[in-house]
Amino acid sequence: MTTIPTIQAHGIVRSFGRQRALAGASLVAGCGVTGLLGPNGAGKTTLLRALATVLAPDSGDLRLLGRDPGDPKQRLEIRRRLGYLPQDAGYQRGFTPFDFVDYIAILKEFTDRRARHDEVRRVIALVGLDEVRNKRIRTLSGGMRRRVGLAQAMLGNPDLLVLDEPTVGLDPEQRLRFRDLISEAGQGRTVILSTHLTDDVAAICGQVVVITEGRTLFSGSPAELVGLAVGHVWADAQRGTGAVVAWRAEDGRYRNIGEAPHGADLVAPSLEDAYLFLVGTPATESAA
C-alpha cells in the first residue's frame, strides 16, 4: 500500500485554438472534498475535464490515482475508479432515472444483471429518487435531474468523484441536500467540485483551490484562504478608495475589500470576502 495524493496535476496547459484555457494550473488533492473556485472562464471546467480523463492536456504532469491518464491502459484503470458529473449533463430522450443509471452502469462494466440492478437501486435511493425512478427524466425538475447525474457518478463507490457545479440551479433545500450527499461522499474518497458558491465550499470543503485565467492562485484550507483577507475587509459609510470590491450592506454601510486605510473599522472576513480579495487583486502573490 502506498500513500500518494489522488490528484497530482502540475503545470497543466490546454489551449483551444488561440484561446488558452489552462496556463499552467496545478492541483494536488487527496481524501476529502476539495472545492475549485474561480470566476467564469477561469478554466475550472477545462481542468475538471482533464481530471475526468475526458480531455488530454497539451502539456503538464497529470497523475490520477497514481496513474498516468495519457496511457490507454492506465486511463482505463482510472476510469474504473472515477465518477464524473459534467456541468451540462444530458440524458437520452425517453430514459427514466433507472434506465439512464443502468445504462451508465453497463458502461462502467457492471455485467451481472442482478448485481447491476441492485447497485442502480442503491445509488438511486442514495440520492433520494426512489419514488421517481421509473418516471421519464424529462418530466423531472432540474434538481432531480442533477441528482440523476450524481447517482450515475456514485455508481460503484468510485475513489475519485469529479463534480462540475453540482449545485447550480438548485433551490436552497436541494442545495443543502446535495451538500449533505457530497460531504458524505467525501468520507474515504476524493471529491473535487467546482462551484461559484463560496457558501458550498465553506460548508463542506476541507481544501479550496482558486484558479483564474488558467492558473492556480491559491491552494489551502478554507481557513487559510479566509486568513489572507484578515485586515483587508472594513465597513464604512462610503465606498473605500483602496477597495478592490465594495458593496452596500443591509445596514446602509459599505463593505469594502482591499487595502484598508489606517484606522478603518475592520470586520471579520468571510470566505467570499477572501475569494473576492484574492481574485480582485491584480498580481496577487498569495499562492500557496
Added chain:
Amino acid sequence: MTAVVAQSRGGDVATRRQFGAIGALARVEGRRLILHPAYLGVGGYLVIAGTADVTQGISQITRHGVSEILNILFAIFVPLIALFPASLVASSARRAGAEETLAALPVSQRGRSAALLLACLVPATIASAAVAVGWWLDSTAASTGDHPATLYGTPLLYLGVGALAVAAARWLPWPGVALALVVGLWSWVGVVVQQDNAFAVLTAPYLVLSDTAKNVSIIGFSDAWHTAYLAGLVALACVAALYRDDLRRMVAAGVPVGTVTLICAVAQLP
C-alpha cells in the same frame, strides 16, 4: 493530504470485462432498437393496412400471397426503415448532450459502436425469420418458390443499414443525416438498376436475385459472389463505425476489407 491507493484491478481481466460490458450493452441496445417508435409505427401501420386489404378482398390469404408480402416487407421496405432507429439510437447520446458523461466511462465510444452493431443482429434475426417463414410457405405451395439468396441476403441488408447508420452517426453528426442516407440509397439503386452496365447495377447496395433480374446486362452473374460483395460492404461500414477515432487502425482494417470487397465486386460480374 494523501489518500490510500487501492491495489490495481488486474490487467487481463480488463479485456473480459470490456467484452462482457459490450455484450450487456448490445442486449439493451437491441431492445431499444426493436422497441423504437419507427419500428412500432411501421408495424402498426402494416397490421392495419394488411387487415384492411384482406377484409376488403384486395389481398387473399394464400401461402404464396403471404410469402410475397413477407418478402416485400422484410426484404425490401423494412431494411430502409431500419436505418432510422439505428441512426437515432446511435446518435441519441450526442443529441441529448450526454457524450461528456459517457466519455469518462471505461467503455469507450468504440465499445458503444460495437455494441450497437451487435444489437443490429436483433432486427436482422427477426426479419430473417419472417423471410424464412415466407420462403417455407412458398416452397410448400405450388409455385416456383423464392430464390434462396433472399434468405442469406436479408440479414446482410439489416446489418448493412445498421452499420451504415452507426458509421454516419459517428462521422456525420448532423440532424437529417439518416433521411439523406435513405434518399441517397434509394436514388442510387433506382438510377443504376435501369443502366445497361453490369458493374454499376451489381455494385449498388441492394440484393439482386438472379431469378428476378430483368436487366439483360447482368444475366449470368454470380449469386454467391454478389452476396460476398454485400458482406464486404457491411464489413466496410463496420470498420468505419468502429474506428472513427483511430485513423491508423481504420486504414489497417479498411484496406484489406476494401480489397476483398473489390475482388468480390468484380468476381460477381457475368
